[in-house]
Amino acid sequence: MSTWLFLRRAGRRSAHLLLGCCWFGIFAFSLAARAQTSKPMxxxxxxxxxxxxxxxxxxxxxxxxxxxxxxxxxxxxxxxxxxxxxxxxxxxxxxxxxxxxxxxxxxxxxxxxxxxxxxxxxxxxxxxxxxxxxxxxxxxxxxxxxxxxxxxxxxxxxxxxxxxxxxxxxxxxxxxxxxxxxxxxxxxxxxxxxxxxxxxxxxxxxxxxxLNLVRFDHAGTTYHLAFQGPVSLPLNELAGQVERIVAATVAMFGGKAPFADYWFLYHSLPGGRFHGVEHLNSTSITFPSSVFDERPQRFYAITAHEFFHAWNVKRIRPQGLGPFDYSREVHTRNLWVAEGVTSYYDDLLCRRAGVISVEDYLRAVATTIASQQRTPGRLVTPVTAASFDAWLTPDDSNVRVDFYTKGALVALLLDLDIRRRTGGAKSLDDAMRWLSATYAERGVGYPENGMQLAVEAVTGASYADFFARYVDGTDELPYGDYLEVVGVELIESRPAKQPKVSLGIELAGDERQTVIANVLPTEAGFQAGLDRGDILVALDGEQATMATLPALLMKRQPGEVVKVLVFRRGKLREFSVTLQPETRTDIQLRPVAAPSPTQARLYREWLGLIQPEP
The missing domain is CATH 2.60.40.3650 (Immunoglobulin-like)
Incomplete structure (x- = not known):
């Protein structure tokens, strides 16, 4: 436990002492503090x-x-x-x-x-x-x-x-x-x-x-940005955008950050990847040097994500995550809150800060929904179980669930539902502030049902069914029902160049050797007997590779039976596969043409287009 948390906990305890015990409490705390500082470095x-x-x-x-x-x-x-x-x-x-x-x-x-x-x-x-x-x-x-x-x-x-x-x-x-x-x-x-x-x-x-350094001050805190590696934008311009994200986040948590200094440590890597790690009053982030020429939104989203973590997980934390036992696994069912809720807020805070457009934000949410719906494990593994077993990576990819992705979508549904139940008077923001005031400011972690307690506290309503179905269970997330609250519709479409049929498999490799990387459970290839690791050879006598298979399937209709040749453990095998309809679709989110006054108001408040009334 950090000294900051120790002092906050001690201060809250002493405030609850009876009057006759106050001086003893203060004296005891003084002795404890002196003993703490007298320990040799x-x-x-x-x-x-x-x-x-x-x-x-x-x-x-x-x-x-x-x-x-x-x-x-x-x-x-x-x-x-x-x-x-x-x-x-x-x-x-x-x-x-x-x-x-x-x-x-x-x-x-x-x-x-x-x-x-x-x-x-x-x-x-x-x-x-x-x-x-x-x-x-x-x-x-x-x-x-x-x-x-x-x-x-x-x-x-x-x-x-x-x-x-x-x-x-x-x-x-x-x-x-x-x-x-x-x-x-x-x-x-x-x-x-x-x-x-x-x-x-x-x-x-x-x-x-x-190392290149730039800084700015906001609401009594100094923010330092350090860049190692090439950056194609002027650093002052970058710092200005980061300041807008900082301002939106700090405002959400009451207008004052819990630190005097905060450090953003960036590595710009030619050909590199996005990666971020949160810390008590800093973050370390790597990003591809080309990001500002290609997708600057990704840079701002990861910055917002890691900065939000300064509250969510570094201070608003599950009980198991601190003080740390560094010698063994530490389990919690709440990584969907620690990471998933943070993932929900990263793009949303960029939108509220005006760093990204409404269109870009809705496109990002649609991409997240599409990713979740293409995950077979969503029907097998609850997001709380995925959180608890984060220390394990199942060999069977069909049971895996990404608690970042599903956690973000559960947070979306919770946010919209809180706004619906309270007529816009409350939101998920209030639940996060409740967790902060109830647990973080006392220097303690929240219990395993902390998020449910928070949303019930701010709404005055039960969320037992919601958590049983979508958090502890594997029911499909009803996106459309909740997006309707803010007058947004979910539109599914199939790209014109995508086949109408599917083998129900996922491929890896190239035109020289294409391997079946996954066979989706209960779908066409599984029912026919195809297996992971099979080397795809031909479909109805024509060479089938990652490059040629889409064109071969374009000619077919659902219900047709095709002959699939594969090599399995060095032996040529033939399987008859009954083609299924292609279920993967593109997803778009867009505002409805004629929203109600309530939908229009909640939409603007949700996206930070207006501030909610106090």
Whole structure:
């Protein structure tokens, strides 16, 4: 738990003490705070080795506050924001331990991520190790001849049982470099402090001679934007658009951000991909350098997504996500709230900020709906189960559900339904603010049914049936019924060049070898006996590949039987497939031609075209 959350929790508790106990509560809190600050710092240093070695030497100096027989140093096995075991210890080598005089101390590795140092009565334990850092994404660590980039959970060990100790981090890099790092700077050239390990580990940093920085102030908070890599737009123009997103988000949560500084750390990567990771008062984002020439909306959406996370998941969090146990999987059924609700708001906040048009926003929602409807697992796996099992990736792709996608669509339906039930007086915004006030401001996580409690609190109505069917169940989401609230209609159409029929399979490969990547359950290919891994050869005697199959199917009608030749485990096999109607369609959302006055008002309020009346 961060110091900020600790203080908020302590303050709320003391406010509820009886009058006769107030002075005792304040005195006790003062003693606790003094004990917290009097604990010796755990000191960290990062010293890069030769750039092409990609090795960073990490040193840690720890002073036990009392005599102890052993000290355990552990590296996280995962990082918050990515719910998969990463085993960062695989990149550690050359571990050593000494005491305050430099005398070598014995050590042993007791599990995959923990190093144990017997230390007797020594005053200080100093450990050093090299960390191999040659991966660049939003949650990784990289050292090369252009930059030092790090995420604390990757390479900074913690002292087991001492994560509440304050920490100091120094960098041994050229003084001429720029450094973007969200921790408090306490010394030159590069010395920073954190109130505890969780805060230290949560802070990503970039140090580079080519880092470009720009900043702006909004509502008492300074926002820093750091860009590593080429950017084709003027940075001030970019910062202006980001400020609009910041303003819309901060306004939604009451007009004041819960931090004095916030850092956007960007990597622009030629040929790269979009990836973002949220942190307490920062985010790290990678994006393709071509985005501003192709789809700038994607840049603003991921920026809005990660900034929204500063509230939703970093502060408004499920009970299981903090304080963190970095050694094992931590389960919650609410990743659909943490990630899915955030995914709903990223494009919506861009729309409210005026960064994207109404047309672009409706197109983005339509794309999300189409993606969900092409997912067979939507009929098998509830979004809460997908959240709980995020640590697992089923081999059977037909049971997978993306809690980002379905969570965003559930949030859409909830938002529209809250507006309908309250005549526009309330929205999902109010539910998020309720979660913030009820849990986050007290420094605690919400329970597993937290979102249901929130929407019921702001509407005064039961949502038991909704959650049973669409959150804990697998009923189809009735988009049209809910979009009607704001006068939007869902239109399905089949592209003219798309066949009317389907084999009920998904393909991978090219014209030389086309493989059946998936056979959709209960559909035509499954019923005929086709299987994943079959190599597609021919359809009715004509060569069938990814390139030629659509043209071959254009000639057919639903109900026709075709002969499909495949190679399976080296043997040629023939299957008779009864073609089914093609069910995949394009989806468009558009406002109805003649909305009612209520629909028109709710539509404008939903999209930020007008502000709702207080």
């Amino acid at each position: 755990i000191e960290y240093n990062l010293t890069p080795q030769a750039p092409n070695s990609h090795l960073i030497t990490v040193t840690i100096r720890y002073k036990p506050m009392e005599t102890t027989k052993v000290v355990d140093f552990a590296l996280p096995a995962w990082r918050p924001g990515r719910y998969q075991i990463q085993n960062y210890a695989r990149n550690v080598r050359d571990f050593t331990a000494t005491d305050q005089s430099g005398r070598t101390l014995a050590w042993e590795k007791v599990d995959k991520s923990t190093w144990r140092v017997p230390c007797g009565g020594v005053r200080e334990v100093r450990v050093a190790y090299a960390y191999y850092a040659n991966t660049l994404d939003a949650g990784s660590t990289l050292w090369n001849d252009e930059e030092l980039y790090w995420n604390g959970t990757n390479l900074l060990m913690y002292v087991v049982g001492q994560k509440d100790r304050p920490a100091r981090l120094s960098l041994t890099i050229p003084q001429s470099w720029q450094c973007a790092y969200p921790l408090k700077k306490v010394g030159e050239p590069f010395v920073y402090e954190a109130p505890d390990y969780d805060t230290l580990a949560d802070a990503p940093g970039i140090a580079s001679p080519t």
